[in-house]
Amino acid sequence: MEMMRKERIDRGVRVRTAGLYAISTWREMLYLVGPPLFLILGMIILPIILEFAPYWKRVINIVCVYTLLALAFDFLANFVGLVCLGGAFFVGVGGYLSAIFNVYLHFPVYLSIPLATICGAVISTLLLMPALPLRGVYFAIVTLMYPLLATRVIEALNIFGGTNGIIGLDSLPNEYVEHYLIIIATLIFLYGLRRFVNQDMGLVIRGVKDNDQAVRASGISVTRMKAFAVFVASFMGCFAGAYISHMYSWAGTSLFALDFSIIPIASVVIGGGGTLLGAVVGSFILVPVSELLRNFGTFRIVIYCVILTGFIVFKSEGILVYAMRKYHQFERWVKV
Amino acid sequence: MEIIVYGVINSVILSLTALGFTLVYSIARMPNFAHGALYITTGYLAWLFMNKFGSFPYPLAIVLAIGITAAIGALMYRFILIRIRGMEISEIIATYAIGLAILEGLRWGGLRGGTFTLPAFIAGSMNIFGVSVDYQRLLIVAVGIIVFASLYLFTHFNRVGLALRGIAQDERAAMMLGIDSDMTAIISLALGSGLAGLAAVMLLPLGNIIVEVGYSVLIFAIAVSVIGGLGSWGGTILASFIIGFAQILTEAFLSSQYQMVVALLAIIITLLIKPSGIFGKQKELEERV
Numbered sequence: 001m002e003m004m005r006k007e008r009i010d011r012g013v014r015v016r017t018a019g020l021y022a023i024s025t026w027r028e029m030l031y032l033v034g035p036p037l038f039l040i041l042g043m044i045i046l047p048i049i050l051e052f053a054p055y056w057k058r059v060i061n062i063v064c065v066y067t068l069l070a071l072a073f074d075f076l077a078n079f080v081g082l083v084c085l086g087g088a089f090f091v092g093v094g095g096y097l098s099a100i101f102n103v104y105l106h107f108p109v110y111l112s113i114p115l116a117t118i119c120g121a122v123i124s125t126l127l128l129m130p131a132l133p134l135r136g137v138y139f140a141i142v143t144l145m146y147p148l149l150a151t152r153v154i155e156a157l158n159i160f161g162g163t164n165g166i167i168g169l170d171s172l173p174n175e176y177v178e179h180y181l182i183i184i185a186t187l188i189f190l191y192g193l194r195r196f197v198n199q200d201m202g203l204v205i206r207g208v209k210d211n212d213q214a215v216r217a218s219g220i221s222v223t224r225m226k227a228f229a230v231f232v233a234s235f236m237g238c239f240a241g242a243y244i245s246h247m248y249s250w251a252g253t254s255l256f257a258l259d260f261s262i263i264p265i266a267s268v269v270i271g272g273g274g275t276l277l278g279a280v281v282g283s284f285i286l287v288p289v290s291e292l293l294r295n296f297g298t299f300r301i302v303i304y305c306v307i308l309t310g311f312i313v314f315k316s317e318g319i320l321v322y323a324m325r326k327y328h329q330f331e332r333w334v335k336v
Numbered sequence: 337m338e339i340i341v342y343g344v345i346n347s348v349i350l351s352l353t354a355l356g357f358t359l360v361y362s363i364a365r366m367p368n369f370a371h372g373a374l375y376i377t378t379g380y381l382a383w384l385f386m387n388k389f390g391s392f393p394y395p396l397a398i399v400l401a402i403g404i405t406a407a408i409g410a411l412m413y414r415f416i417l418i419r420i421r422g423m424e425i426s427e428i429i430a431t432y433a434i435g436l437a438i439l440e441g442l443r444w445g446g447l448r449g450g451t452f453t454l455p456a457f458i459a460g461s462m463n464i465f466g467v468s469v470d471y472q473r474l475l476i477v478a479v480g481i482i483v484f485a486s487l488y489l490f491t492h493f494n495r496v497g498l499a500l501r502g503i504a505q506d507e508r509a510a511m512m513l514g515i516d517s518d519m520t521a522i523i524s525l526a527l528g529s530g531l532a533g534l535a536a537v538m539l540l541p542l543g544n545i546i547v548e549v550g551y552s553v554l555i556f557a558i559a560v561s562v563i564g565g566l567g568s569w570g571g572t573i574l575a576s577f578i579i580g581f582a583q584i585l586t587e588a589f590l591s592s593q594y595q596m597v598v599a600l601l602a603i604i605i606t607l608l609i610k611p612s613g614i615f616g617k618q619k620e621l622e623e624r625v
Contacts, residue, residue, distance in 0.1 A: 083428045085369075130607040137367045137566070138607060140428045141558050144369070148551055149600050156593030262436060265429055273425075299444040305437035312426050312433075313419050 003336040008329045035327070039280070040187060047179040056288075057179070061247060063287040064182040065091075068240040069264035070271070070279035071189055072233035078274035079197050080229040081209035082132075086143035088260035090237020091244065092150055092253075094120040098242035099166040099251035109170045113242045120238030125231045132226045135212070147256040154253055165252025172246055182243055186280075189236055194276050196232075205229050262301060263290065266308040272318025281320045339584055341467045347580025348480035349539055351573050353553050354560035355483065356531035362504045362567030363524035366417065366427050370435030371532055372554030376547060377438060378405040378533035379540040383452050394455065402533040409529025410522050417525075418518060435554070443547040452545035454537065476538050483534065484573065500524060504567065552596065559599040563606045565613025574614055578602070 017032045050057045069087045076082045098116035101107040107115065131142040155163055172178040196202045205225050207215045212222045245251040263286060264279070271282025286304070293300050311318065353375065360368040378401045385397035392400065412434060420426040461470035491497035502510035503520045511517055535553075543549065560579055564571025579602060586594045606613060 077425050081425075083425050085428070085432055130604045134607065134611050136424070137428060138562070138611070140367070140432075141562060142603065142607075144432070145555055145558070145600055145603070148555060149596055152593065152596055156591070258436065258440075262433070265433075269429065297444060298440045301440040302437045302444065305433040305440070308433045309416060309430055309437070312430050313416055316420075316426065 004333045005336050006331050007334045008325070008331050010329050014328045039277075043183050043187060044180075047176070047183070057175075059288060059291050060179060061182050061243075062291075063283055064186045065240045065244050066260075066263050066267060066283040066287050067186050067280050068182075068189060068236045069260060070267040070283045071186075071193060071276060072236040073264045074268045074273060074276055074279045075193055075197075076229060076233045077268070079202070079206050079209060080226060082226065082230070083137075083140040084143045084233065085140050085265075086145075086147045086261050087237055087264050088147040088256045088258065089143065089150060090120065090124055090234045091241035091260045092147060092256040093124055093234075094238030094241025094243075095245035095251040095255040096160055096166070096241075097123075097238070098245050099169055100160070102169045102246070103166050109172060109246060112170075113239070113246065116242040117235060117239040120241065121231050121235040124234035124238065125227055128230050128234075129227065132230065133223045147258075147261065151253045151256045161252070163253065165250055165254075167250050169246050169249045169251065171249050178247060185239060185243075190276060190280060193232075197276075201225075201228075258301060259290075262304055262308075263287065266304040268318075269308050269311045269316075270319060272320035272322075273316075275318070275320050275324075278318050278320035282318070285319075337465050338467045339581075339588055341464055341469060343577075343581040343584040345469070345473045345477055346584050347577040348477045349535075350556055350560050350580050350583075351576035352476070352480050352483065352535040352538065353532070354557040354564075354572050354576055355487070355569070356528040356535065357554075357557040358561040358564070358567060358569060358572045359487075359531065360524050360528035361561065362569070363500050364413070364421075364521040365507075365567075366421070366521070366525075367431065367558075368525070368528060369428065369432040369554065370412070370438065371528070371557055372550035372552075373435040373438035374405050374409060374529045374532045375536045375553045376442060376545065376550035377408065378402060378536040379454060379545040380442060380452065381405070382454060382537055382540075383545060386454075394457075398537045401537065402530055405533035405536075406526040406530035410526040412529075413522050413525040418521075421518075421521070435550075439547050439550045453543075454541045454545070456541045472541055479534070479538055483531070487569070496523065555596065556599055559603050561613075562603050563613055568613060571614045 013028055013031045017028050046060055047057055050060065069091065072090070073084055073087055076084045094116050097120045098112045101112035101115050102109065127146065128139070128142060131139045154160055160166055172181065197206060204215060204220055205228070208222055208225050208229075215225065216222050241255060245255065264283070267282030267286050268279045269282070270278075270286065271280065272278030290300055290304075293303065296303075315322075356374075357368055357371045360366060360371075381401035381404055382397045385392045385400055386394065416430060416434070417427065420430055456470070456472040457475055458471040461468050462474075463469075464474075489497075491501045499510070499515045500520050500523065502513070502515055503517060507517060510520075532553075540549075556579070560576045561567075561572055563579065564573070564575030579599060582598050582602065583595045586592075586598050
């Protein structure tokens with residue numbers, strides 16, 4: 001029997017557009033800027049398109065919140081090597097802080113969200129500090145414990161409104177501010193992070209994942225780098241939390257719920273880890289699905305976990321990497 | 337006196353729950369975040385065997401439940417975890433996802449409220465040093481001691497046990513001597529899951545079978561293992577005594593709500609002062625940056 005194997009070859013248009021100077025036709029330009037433009041314009045137009053479906057307009061905000069969390073997870077896991085099992089902790093810290101600033105201290109919205117984001121990021125980073133000088137599973141363990149613990153402490157001590165939570169946060173001025181604040185923030189964080197991981201500091205942070213001894217030998221403190229990375233990730237998480245608490249005008253213990261930890265992880269794994277864009281793709285697939293399955297209650301988490309395990313075991317590259325390969329290359333059978 | 341007696345009992349309880357986790361970590365080098373889920377599964381299976389699938393006698397139901405849980409652990413490794421072994425991020429996510437799927441699936445399937453309980457093996461209580469202790473708790477201490485002793489004997493005087501220990505100490509050297517790494521990992525996951533199951537059937541008669549117990553068991557198991565040094569069995573027992581007494585003291589002087597805070601504080605202090613835990617000497621260099 002003849003042995004055949006699959007060969008992958010770059011498409012001609014990819015080769016031609018690899019250097020910007022070679023672009024000569026509309027088709028090549030479209031090939032190059034089409035996908036990012038589709039994403040950016042699509043996200044900006046989406047609230048207007050969905051004008052006729054008010055329920056789904058709300059879902060866009062939730063999708064973006066999960067996208068931010070998924071970006072944070074992807075950044076930590078695949079660029080720094082820290083697996084964060086408790087994204088909900090960032091959401092909870094940001095949400096509660098913003099509620100405290102807004103309800104107890106009467107700060108206006110445009111002050112309470114940024115303040116909560118920054119303070120929350122600082123607090124989260126400080127709380128996660130003990131696990132940072134270590135390799136291995138310690139970071140995962142500590143992040144797993146914090147959200148569970150935070151819920152119990154708040155309920156036991158009956159602080160911050162106890163089980164009822166803090167109610168009566170100011171909502172955002174109008175619907176469009178609500179949509180575009182989170183959409184633009186998501187785009188900024190997405191492209192900012194993509195840029196950041198290729199800058200000097202981003203390269204050092206990636207070095208921490210691949211070979212921390214080399215980073216240390218270069219006279220750079222590994223712990224400080226990790227702390228900075230955690231700060232960036234928790235910044236995004238706390239922003240999402242502060243935003244969501246203002247969106248619902250409510251901050252309660254359900255901000256520490258499992259959904260905020262597991263859906264971002266599932267999104268990253270489905271979309272494709274280590275690409276950042278994959279996190280966006282994943283949450284744009286998963287979150288609407290989860291809205292459709294709202295009636296199933298906690299069974300949704302089972303579904304995510306099964307999908308997640310399936311992807312991580314059988315298709316670990318994720319959807320985006322697969323799609324990009326199909327976009328850039330074609331395959332053919334050749335004789336060995 | 338009460339504090340000492342209940343402190344010892346609580347410590348044995350903790351070490352029973354943590355032993356499975358630390359065993360899997362030391363041999364398969366895999367953090368089994370599905371530990372709490374396996375614990376609850378065993379309790380639920382035992383309840384099912386006694387109340388739904390015909391009324392099995394209690395001992396038979398227990399043995400069956402533990403056996404099935406051990407099989408789940410082994411199958412989980414054979415069909416899922418074996419494909420991602422060594423990829424740390426995937427390992428953590430996969431075991432966590434499996435654990436969550438089981439726990440939340442059970443919650444969705446109706447494992448709520450106080451309807452699910454296992455009966456105590458022997459009812460009644462007796463006085464020890466003037467403190468009234470029920471027989472179930474005494475039995476737990478006895479079983480705990482038997483488990484430690486048999487585990488010690490198993491890993492020191494049995495070919496399979498020695499192979500497990502060899503893999504735990506130095507995987508490459510052990511593999512060079514013809515020990516199959518995947519086989520030992522399967523055995524360790526089966527053993528670890530079985531131990532989680534054993535702990536479950538011993539401890540669940542003291543309370544209800546609810547999903548939240550699964551999470552707190554996982555957290556306490558992890559806390560004890562981290563403080564004792566991940567993968568160190570002696571450390572696990574010592575750490576469970578520290579945490580066990582700390583818990584009883586907080587319960588006596590503060591409130592039982594703070595138990596988990598104590599566990600977390602203990603973890604953080606350990607990570608700050610001696611990250612590799614009390615007895616975690618051999619892996620110290622590997623884990624510290």
